[in-house]
Amino acid sequence: MSIPAFADISKSANDLLNKDFYHLSAGTIEVKSNTPNNVAFKVTGKSSHEKATSGAIEGKYTDKSLGNSTTIIPPEQTVEVYTRKRRRESSPTAWLGPIKAPKWPLSFSIFLSQYSSQLLMRYRRAGLVLTQTWNTANALDTKVEITDAIAKGLKAESIFSFLPATQQKGVKLNLTFKQSAFHGRAFFDLLKGPTANVDAVIGHEGFLAGASAGYDVQKAAVTGYSAAVGYIAPQYSAAVTATDNLSVFAASYYHKVNSQVEAGAKATWNSKSGSAVGLEVASKYRLDPVSFAKAKINDRGVAAISYNVLLRPGVTLGLGASFDTQKLEQATHKVGVSFTFES
Structure with missing residues (x-):
């Protein structure tokens, strides 16, 4: 089982408690589409219960000439270079077939100098993804991702943001390094501070231990630190986290009872605010292969339910509502609907 990132040690429980509850927005619509030239578009629009609307459009380009993601192509495969070399005979070109090339970027120019012809290259270990986003706040974001190009298991991201108004x-730089028993990340904000946030997780036979810390270069001071331990198995997981300079403690548990039922719970205690412990429990039930229902309730008596159904291939409907069971006579309840279209 792969080692998760520090923020994902309790991911199973957090997803069960937080994802697919549609009451948080009055209305949400999401449209996803893919083009033949490897560009994926996503348009999102939301209407809040306060009648405020927001939206964003995202375009993601994957350069498949540089390679596919490692989840599709085994990372141990080497670079293949297809070349056609000009012959002296009357035949203008002839395919020589695949040739094992040095791994990028070592001796790449030397390798190319041996062939004075057109090249068609496919990098099986490296991948390049370009993502551009523009939202209703008039913020422009551009993200460039490169995977396995510098070293196996290393992913580098550069994020450039601009507000024209x-x-x-x-400018941000993110690095992720993942191995069989280690998962480390580093996030750098190059213009603000600059600041750095790093985290690391080590694991063995399902047991996990991780820590994170933030550092402000200009102030020469640690801005925060956290720690976590956990255990992950195919059918269940548990984690204990200590965040906000080890002042907020959370214990979470997730259990996949069977193919239809999932259950989870989370308890949180803030040592700075008192001795009260917050508790939240949730469950998910798959009604059939195309629909499921979820429900949760916390220690304050606020309950939420949701229903998700695949209406037809590419069209998903989500319905959700929340109720304050201690104030049923008051207008504190929320209802939301979500539509997702995908092609």
Whole structure:
């Protein structure tokens, strides 16, 4: 089982408690489409219960000439270079077939100098993804991702943001290094501070231990630190996290009872605010292969339910509602609907 990132140690429980509850927005619509030239578009629009609307459009380009993601192509395969070399005979070109090339970027120019012809390259270990986003706040974000190009298991992201109205700019660099028993990440904000946030998780036979810390270069001070331990098995998982400088403690549990039923719970205690412990439990029941229902309730008596159904291939409907069981006579309840279209 792969080692999760620090933020995902309790992912199974957090997803069960937080995902697919549609009451948080009055209405949500999401449209996803893919083009033949490897560009994926996603348009999202939301209407809040306060009648505010927001939206974003995202375009993601995957350069398949540089390679596919490692989840599709085994990372141990080497670079293949297909070349056609000009012959002296009357025949203009002839395919020589695949040739094992040095791994990028080592001796790449030397390798190319041996062939004075057109090249068709497919990188099986490296991948390039370009994502551009524009939202209703008039913020432009561009993200460039490169996977396995520098070293096996290393992913690098560069994120450039720009607000035309205020001329505000941002540049971030994120690094992720993942091996069989280790998962480390580093996040750098190069213009603000600069600041750095790093986290790491080690694991063995399902047992996990991780820590994170933030550092402000200009102030030369640690801005925060957290720690977590957990255990992950195919059917269940448990985790204990200590965040906000080890002042907020959370214990979570997730159990996949069978193919239809999932259950989870989370308890949270903030040592700075008192001795009260917050508790939240949730469950998910798959009604049939195309629909499921979820329900949760917390210690304050706020309950939420949701229903998700695949109406037809590419069209998903989500319905959700929340109720304050201690104030049923008051207008504190929320209802939301979500539509997702995908092609």
